[in-house]
Amino acid sequence: MRAPWMIEPRTSLPPFMSLVPPLAAVVATVIGGIALLTFLGISPGTALFQLFLAPFSSLFNLSEVLLKATPLLLIAQGLAIGFRAKVWNIGAEGQLIVGAIGGSLLPIFYNDSQNPFMLAGMALIGVLCGMAWAGIAAALRTRFNANEILVTLMLNSLALQLLYYLVGGPLRDPFGFNFPQSAMFPDVAMLPVLSSAGRVNVGLLAAVALSVVAWLFVERSLIGYKLQVGGAAPDAARYAGFKESRAIWISLLVGGAAAGLAGVFEVAGPLGQLQRVVSPGYGFAAIIVAFLGGLNAIGILFAAFFMAVIYVGGDIAQASAGVPYAVISILQGIMLVSYIAARMFVDYRVIFPWSLAKAN
Amino acid sequence: MASVTGQAWAGTDQGKPLLQLDRLSKSFGATRANEDVSLSIHPGEIHAILGENGAGKSTLMKMIYGVLTPSSGRIMWRGQEVAIQSPAVARALGIGMVFQHFSLFETLTVAENISLSVPESAAALAPRIAEFGERFGLPVDPSALVHSLSVGQRQRVELIRCLLQKPSLIIMDEPTSVLPPSGIPPLFDTLRKLAAEGCAILFISHKLDEIRSLCHHATIMRAGKVVGAVDPTRETNETLARLMIGRELPQPTRSPARPGENPAMELRGLSSIPSDPFGVVLHEIDLSLRPGEILGIAGVSGNGQKELASILSGETPLSGAGRDRVLIDGAACGHMNAGQRRAIGLAFVPEERNGRGAVPEMSLVQNTLLTAHPKGLVRRGLISRREAQTLAEQCIAEMNVRCHGAHAEARSLSGGNLQKFIVGREIKLKPKILIAAQPTWGVDVGAAAAIRQELIRLRDSGVALLVISDELEELMEVADRMQVIFRGRLSPSLSRAEANTAMIGNYMTGGFLQQPRGAQQVEAA
Numbered sequence: 087m088r089a090p091w092m093i094e095p096r097t098s099l100p101p102f103m104s105l106v107p108p109l110a111a112v113v114a115t116v117i118g119g120i121a122l123l124t125f126l127g128i129s130p131g132t133a134l135f136q137l138f139l140a141p142f143s144s145l146f147n148l149s150e151v152l153l154k155a156t157p158l159l160l161i162a163q164g165l166a167i168g169f170r171a172k173v174w175n176i177g178a179e180g181q182l183i184v185g186a187i188g189g190s191l192l193p194i195f196y197n198d199s200q201n202p203f204m205l206a207g208m209a210l211i212g213v214l215c216g217m218a219w220a221g222i223a224a225a226l227r228t229r230f231n232a233n234e235i236l237v238t239l240m241l242n243s244l245a246l247q248l249l250y251y252l253v254g255g256p257l258r259d260p261f262g263f264n265f266p267q268s269a270m271f272p273d274v275a276m277l278p279v280l281s282s283a284g285r286v287n288v289g290l291l292a293a294v295a296l297s298v299v300a301w302l303f304v305e306r307s308l309i310g311y312k313l314q315v316g317g318a319a320p321d322a323a324r325y326a327g328f329k330e331s332r333a334i335w336i337s338l339l340v341g342g343a344a345a346g347l348a349g350v351f352e353v354a355g356p357l358g359q360l361q362r363v364v365s366p367g368y369g370f371a372a373i374i375v376a377f378l379g380g381l382n383a384i385g386i387l388f389a390a391f392f393m394a395v396i397y398v399g400g401d402i403a404q405a406s407a408g409v410p411y412a413v414i415s416i417l418q419g420i421m422l423v424s425y426i427a428a429r430m431f432v433d434y435r436v437i438f439p440w441s442l443a444k445a446n
Numbered sequence: 447m448a449s450v451t452g453q454a455w456a457g458t459d460q461g462k463p464l465l466q467l468d469r470l471s472k473s474f475g476a477t478r479a480n481e482d483v484s485l486s487i488h489p490g491e492i493h494a495i496l497g498e499n500g501a502g503k504s505t506l507m508k509m510i511y512g513v514l515t516p517s518s519g520r521i522m523w524r525g526q527e528v529a530i531q532s533p534a535v536a537r538a539l540g541i542g543m544v545f546q547h548f549s550l551f552e553t554l555t556v557a558e559n560i561s562l563s564v565p566e567s568a569a570a571l572a573p574r575i576a577e578f579g580e581r582f583g584l585p586v587d588p589s590a591l592v593h594s595l596s597v598g599q600r601q602r603v604e605l606i607r608c609l610l611q612k613p614s615l616i617i618m619d620e621p622t623s624v625l626p627p628s629g630i631p632p633l634f635d636t637l638r639k640l641a642a643e644g645c646a647i648l649f650i651s652h653k654l655d656e657i658r659s660l661c662h663h664a665t666i667m668r669a670g671k672v673v674g675a676v677d678p679t680r681e682t683n684e685t686l687a688r689l690m691i692g693r694e695l696p697q698p699t700r701s702p703a704r705p706g707e708n709p710a711m712e713l714r715g716l717s718s719i720p721s722d723p724f725g726v727v728l729h730e731i732d733l734s735l736r737p738g739e740i741l742g743i744a745g746v747s748g749n750g751q752k753e754l755a756s757i758l759s760g761e762t763p764l765s766g767a768g769r770d771r772v773l774i775d776g777a778a779c780g781h782m783n784a785g786q787r788r789a790i791g792l793a794f795v796p797e798e799r800n801g802r803g804a805v806p807e808m809s810l811v812q813n814t815l816l817t818a819h820p821k822g823l824v825r826r827g828l829i830s831r832r833e834a835q836t837l838a839e840q841c842i843a844e845m846n847v848r849c850h851g852a853h854a855e856a857r858s859l860s861g862g863n864l865q866k867f868i869v870g871r872e873i874k875l876k877p878k879i880l881i882a883a884q885p886t887w888g889v890d891v892g893a894a895a896a897i898r899q900e901l902i903r904l905r906d907s908g909v910a911l912l913v914i915s916d917e918l919e920e921l922m923e924v925a926d927r928m929q930v931i932f933r934g935r936l937s938p939s940l941s942r943a944e945a946n947t948a949m950i951g952n953y954m955t956g957g958f959l960q961q962p963r964g965a966q967q968v969e970a971a
Contacts (some may be wrong), residue, residue, distance in 0.1 A: 092532065308824045311815060314808075321802040324761045325794070326816045327785020437515065 093434040105131060107428035108378050108385065112392060114424035119399075119417050128407050136407060137399035137417075147398060149284020154357060155394035157182070157348035157365070158284070161372035162298040162390055164344025166381040169336030170304065172317035175338055177238025178345040179369025180245030181216040185346025186353045187249060187257075188215030190360040193275035194257055194268050204274040209350050216346015217339045219245065224338040228331040234338065238370040241368070245270060253362055268360040277355045289351035294387075296344070301383035313337060366397070367415075374422045393418070462525055464489050464646050465510070465541075465615055470519035472505050477503040477858075481670045482519070488661075492637060494657040494678060496690055498862070498890025503650050506667070507617050508641065510648070511543045542605045542613035544621060551591035552724050556586055560607045571610070578606050582636045588863070593724045597748045597967045598629045616640070617648045622656055625746070627918065627951045634660050639753040652690075652891060654683040666690055666957070690706060691892045700902050703926040706737035708805065708911035710879050711758075711792070712773040718764070726750035728757070728934045735879065735910045740901060742925030743914040743936075746954055750934040751914050755883040758912070759794040760784035789819060793877030795869055797884045799861055803868040806857035810849065813856050814838040814871055821875065823938035841870035846896070862889035869897055874905065880904060883914045896925050918950060932956045 092365030116138055123133030139149050168175050192204060201207075219241060250266070251369035259269040277287035290363045304310045316323040316333040322331065352364050375393050379386030400414035463486040472480040480502045483695075487493045489894050497503045510521065512530035519529050523539055530536050533543075550559050552815040557568035557575060564571065572588040577618045580765040592600065602620065608616055622630050637647055637660065651657055657664055658678045666674040674689045688694060705915065713733040728750050735741050742968050745751060756762040757772070764771060764780035772780040774790055784794070800806045804813045815823055823834045838852040845866040849859050856864055865885070872880060884899065886894035901924050906913055915921050921928055928945045930937040930953035937958035940949065952958075 114954045166894045199564060207505065302828075307829055308815075308819060308829055311812070311819075311829060315805055315816065318807055319801045319805045321798070322805045325759070325784055325802050326795055329783065370953060 092437045094437060096433060096435050098159025099432070100196075101274075103432050104380060106432050107425050108174070108380065110428035111378060111421045111425035115396070115417055115421040118420040118424075119413070122413060122416060123403065123407070123409060126409055128403075128409070132407070133403070136160045136403040138395060140402045141398040144283075145283040147402070149281065149286040150401075151391070151394045152286040152290050152400045153154050153252065153284070153394075154368075154397045155390045156289045156293045156351060156355075157368045158372050158375050158393050159297060159386065159390035160289075160348040160351070161341075161345045161369060161384060162375035162379065162386045163293075163297050164341040165372055166376040166383070166386060167304060167310070167313065168341045168364060169376055170317050170381050171313035171333050171337045173334055173337035175220065175223070175238050175341040176235050176370055176373065177220065177241045177369070178341060179365060179367065180238070181219045181342045182240035182349040182352070182365050182369045183242075183245040183249050184219040185212040185216035185349030186360060186364045187252060187349075188212045188346065190268055190271075190353050191348030193271040193354075194360070197269050199272055200274060202274060204272070205354065208275060208354060209347060212350030213343045213346045216342040216344070217351065218342070219346075220338040221335075224335045227334050227338075234334070234349065240339075245359035250362060253360055259359075263307065267360050271354065272320070275354055276358060277351065285356050286344065287351075287355045289355055292347075292351075297383050297387055298345075304383060309336065344422060345372075371418055373396075374418055374425075378421065378425055393421075396421075414416045461488065463487060463493075463522075464524060466522040466525075467506075467510075468520040468522065470506070470509060470516050470521065472502075472509060472514060473517045473547075478670050479692050480509070483667070483670075483672055485665045485672065485675065487615065487646045487648065489644045489646055490641050491663060492641050492649055492661045493651045494661035494664040495648060495667065496652065496654075496657055496664050496678075496686065496766075497791040498652070498691055499894065501667040501690075501890070502670040503667060504619070505670075507543070507619060507648070507650060508530050510536070511541060511617060522772045526734045533618045537611055537613075540612070541617065542608035542611055542615070543619070544601070544608055545619055550592045550600055550603060553591065555589050555591055556595075556603050558590040559592055559603065560610065563607060564610050574610065578609055582639050583632055584610065584636055596708040597746060598625050599823065601633075601832060605668055609640075613645065615646045616649065617650070619650045620652075621649075622651065622653060627947060629746075630656070654686045657686070658683070668692060687891060691890065693892075697895075699899075700924075701906070703739045703905060704872075705739035705926070706908070708736070708776065709734045709773075709913070710737045710775060711735045712776075713758075714771055714773065716757065716768075716771045718753065718762075718768075720762075722751050726753050726934045728753055731934075731936045733929070733936060737878070737910045738905060738908050739926045740905050740911040741912060741926050741939075742921035742928040743931055744918055744928050744950055744954065745916070745931035747916045749931050751883065751916075751931060753934070754931065755797065755881065755914055757795075758881050759792070759796070760787040781825055788875065788877075789820065791878035793817070793864065793880045795872050795880070795882040795885055799864045799868060799889065800857055802857040807855060809853045809855055810842065810859075810867060811835045811838045811852045813867070814841065817872060818871060820823070837871075837874060841867055841874060845870035845900075865889050866893055866897065869900065873900065879912070881912045881914075884916065885913060886917070886920060887915075894920070918947065927949040930954055930958065932959070937960065 098123060111275055118132050119137045120133045123137065124130050141147050161182065165175055165178055191211060192208050222241060223234045223237040226237050227234045248276040253266045253268060258267050259267060264270065277289050279285060279287045280290065295341060311329040313333050314337060315326065316328055316330060348368065349364060353360055357364065373385060375389045379389035396417050399419065403409045404411055466486040469482045469484055471478065471482055476477050479532045481613065483506055495503050495506065505514060507514050509532065512532045512535050521530060544891065550959065555568065560575065561568040561571055575588040584606055586599055586602045586606065596753065607618055621633060625633060641647060649661055658681065661678050662677050664678040665672055666676065668690065678686065713731050716728060716731040718728045726749060740950055743751065765781050766781050769778040769780040774792060776785065779787055779790065796802045805816065814834050814837050815829065818837055818858055831915065835852050841847065842849065842852060847867045847870065848863050859867065869885065886897050889897065898920065900915065901911055913921065913924060926942060928940050929951060932954060933956065937953045
C-alpha cells in the first residue's frame with residue numbers, strides 16, 4: 087500500500103531552520119500544558135501562569151529552576167556526545183544513582199570530617215562510579231555486541247535496587263529511627279550555595295564550565311570528530327581506521343561520568359544525604375534535553391533551562407492547584423514527540439498529488 | 447528501425463511518439479540538474495541518453511519513472527499529458543526500469559522474487575518466466591535461489607521481471623557495466639528483439655562503442671541540457687565524445703614501467719571467509735606489488751573484488767594468526783586496521799564515495815581530516831581548522847573539483863567530483879602504496895582521463911599502485927600488468943603484451959583454473 091503522499095529529503099536548508107524544531111516543541115509544550123490544566127478544571131490564564139510564569143515570579147523560584155537545570159545540563163552534555171556517535175545511552179538515571187551512592191561514601195564513613203578536600207574526593211568517586219556503571223554496557227557491547235539501549239535501560243533498575251538495599255541496610259543512619267536514609271552530610275561535604283535567596287549552588291557553575299569543555303570537545307577535538315564520523319557514516323570510520331570499540335567506550339564513559347557527577351551534586355546539594363529518591367527522573371529528562379538542544383552544547387544550555395522550568399512549574403501547579411505530579415511527565419512527552427515530529431517536517435518535504443498538479 | 451534517422455526528438459515524422467518530454471526542468475535548491483530537456487521516443491526505438499557524470503541523465507530517468515517530480519515542463523505519454531507521481535503510476539502507464547543496482551532478495555528464488563512485484567504466485571509465474579526467457583534469449587532457472595546467480599543472471603531476472611509487466615518503454619541504467627565482455631552481445635540481441643516487437647528502450651550509457659552499435663538515436667546531455675541529438679551509427683567515438691564533454695578527449699601518455707626490486711605490498715596464500723553470508727570466499731590469493739608499477743585486478747563484479755579491497759585496505763583486519771598473510775615493505779601487517787596501515791604508507795580510494803570515502807553530511811574541510819588528520823592538521827588533540835581548510839582547498843584546486851568551495855557538504859558534489867576530491871586527498875598523503883577500487887566508476891570521461899593520468903604520474907614517481915576495476919578498457923589503459931579475479935581466486939599475472947581481450951575474457955570466466963597450480967605460483971612470484 088502506498089500512502090497518498092510522498093516524502094522527499096530537503097537538500098539545502100537555511101541555517102535558521104535548525105531552530106524550528108526546538109521552538110515548535112516549546113510552543114507545543116506550552117499550549118499542551120495549558121490545554122491539559124484547563125481540562126483538569128483550571129482556567130487557562132492560571133494554568134499558563136502556574137506552569138510557565140510562576141517559575142520566574144520570585145528569586146527563590148528562579149533559584150529552584152537553576153538548581154534543577156544543573157543536573158539536566160550536566161547529564162545532557164554528556165549524553166549528547168554519545169548520541170552524536172549514535173551510541174544510545176538510556177541509562178543516565180542509573181549512572182546518576184550509582185554516582186550518588188559513590189559520592190556518599192566519604193561523608194557517611196567520615197561523618198565528622200573537617201577535611202577541605204572532601205568535596206573533591208566525593209566528586210572523583212562519584213564520577214568513577216558513574217563511569218563504571220556505564221562501562222558495564224560498553225564492555226557487553228564491545229565484547230558480545232549486546233545492545234547498549236537494552237543494557238543501559240536494565241542497569242537503571244539494578245541501580246535503583248542497589249540504592250534501596252544500601253539505604254535500608256549498610257548505609258542507613260544508625261541514629262535515624264530506621265528511616266531508609268543515610269546520616270546528614272557534614273558541612274565540608276556540602277556544595278556552597280550561590281545566594282542566600284535560594285538553594286542553587288556552585289554545581290551550576292561547574293555545569294556551565296563543563297558545557298564549555300563539551301563544546302570544545304565536540305567542535306574542536308580530534309576525538310570528538312572521530313566520534314561524529316562513527317555516528318554519521320560507520321563505513322567511513324572503518325575506512326579511516328577509527329576504532330568502533332573506542333567510540334563506544336568513550337561515548338558511554340563520558341555519559342556515565344557526567345551522570346555520576348550530577349548524582350554527587352544532588353546528594354551534596356539539595357538533599358544533603360543519601361535517600362531512596364535521589365532524582366525525579368533527571369536521567370531520562372536529560373535525553374529529551376539533549377535532543378531538544380539539537381545535540382549542540384549551546385542549544386543544550388537553553389533546553390536544560392526550559393526543562394527545569396517545566397519541573398518547577400509542575401511542582402508549583404501541584405502545590406497550589408492540586409494537579410497530579412504526572413503532569414510533568416506528560417509535558418516532557420509532548421515536548422519530545424512534537425520535537426521529533428517537527429524534525430521530520432524540517433528534514434523532509436511532504437508532497438501531495440494535488441499540489442503537484444497545481445505546480446504543473 | 448534502421449529507417450528512423452536523426453532529429454526524431456523534434457519531429458513526429460514516424461507516426462505518433464510514445465513518450466515526449468517538453469522542456470522538462472528539475473532544480474535542487476540553486477542547482478539546476480535538468481534544464482529545458484526535450485526529446486521524443488517512438489515505439490520500437492532504442493534511444494541512447496549519453497552524457498558525462500553529473501550531466502543530469504539519472505535525474506531525467508527518475509522523472510520519467512516517477513521517482514522525482516519535475517519542477518517545470520510537461521511529460522506526454524501517447525500524446526496525452528501525464529503527471530507521473532510515483533513508480534507505480536509509471537508502471538501502470540507501461541514504463542519499466544532496470545536499475546544499475548539490483549533490488550532482489552538473495553534468500554528467495556527467482557520466481558519468488560518476481561512474484562513480489564507481479565500479482566501472481568511464484569508457481570504460476572515459473573512457466574511464464576521460462577517462456578519469456580526463451581523468447582528473448584534470457585535463460586534463467588525460475589527455481590534457483592538468487593544468491594547462487596551470477597551478476598549477469600541477476601540482471602536477466604530484473605529484465606524478465608520488468609518484461610512481465612508488459613512495458614512499452616524500458617529504461618536501462620548502464621546495463622553493461624556489470625557484464626563480462628562475453629555477456630554484452632547476448633544482452634544486445636535481447637534488446638534488439640524487444641525493439642523489433644515494438645518496445646521502446648531508453649539506454650543510458652557512457653560507453654560510446656555500445657551506443658554506436660546498438661542505438662538508433664542518441665540524445666547527448668551536458669550540464670543538465672540537451673546539447674545534441676544524433677544518429678549514433680553515423681558518428682565516431684571522437685565526435686560523440688566531443689559533443690559529450692565539449693572538447694577533445696584527452697589520451698593518457700605513458701612510458702614503460704620501471705618497477706623497483708622489492709615488493710611494496712604482498713599477499714601470501716590469503717584465504718578469507720567473509721562475515722557477510724553472501725560475500726565471496728577468497729582462496730589462496732598470492733599477489734606481489736612493486737614500487738613504480740600499476741597492477742590491474744580485472745574481473746566481473748561480484749567475484750571477490752570488494753572482499754579483496756577491504757582486506758588490502760585494512761577495513762577488514764585479519765586475526766592475529768593471519769598477520770603474515772599481508773606484508774607491507776616486508777613487514778607483517780595483516781592484523782593492522784586501516785588507520786595503522788595508512789601510517790606506514792598505504793592509501794586507499796574506495797569504491798563507494800559517499801558514506802565510505804567521505805562523510806556525506808560533512809564539509810570537504812571536515813572530510814579532509816578523515817584520512818589526512820595525521821598530516822599536521824591536529825595540535826594537542828585539537829583540530830587546526832585553518833590548515834585543514836588550506837589542504838582541502840589544495841585538493842580542490844589540484845584535482846579541478848567543481849564545488850561551492852571547501853565548506854560545501856560532500857553530498858552536494860556529483861559522484862565524479864567527489865571522487866576527484868577523494869583521489870586528491872589520498873595523493874596528498876604521499877603514499878608509498880595506493881590502492882584504488884573502481885577509480886573512475888560513474889565518473890565522466892574527461893575526469894576519468896584526468897584520474898588515470900594522475901595514477902600513471904604517481905607510478906612514475908615510484909608509488910606502487912593496485913587498481914581494481916570492472917572496466918577492462920580502463921585497465922588496458924593504465925595497468926602495467928593484470929591479474930583476473932574469478933570466484934575468489936586470482937589468476938596468474940599477464941603482462942601488457944599478453945593481456946588481450948580474448949585472453950582476459952577467458953580468465954574472467956575461470957579459464958586460468960585449468961592450468962597446473964605450479965605455473966600459477968611461478969607467474970605470480
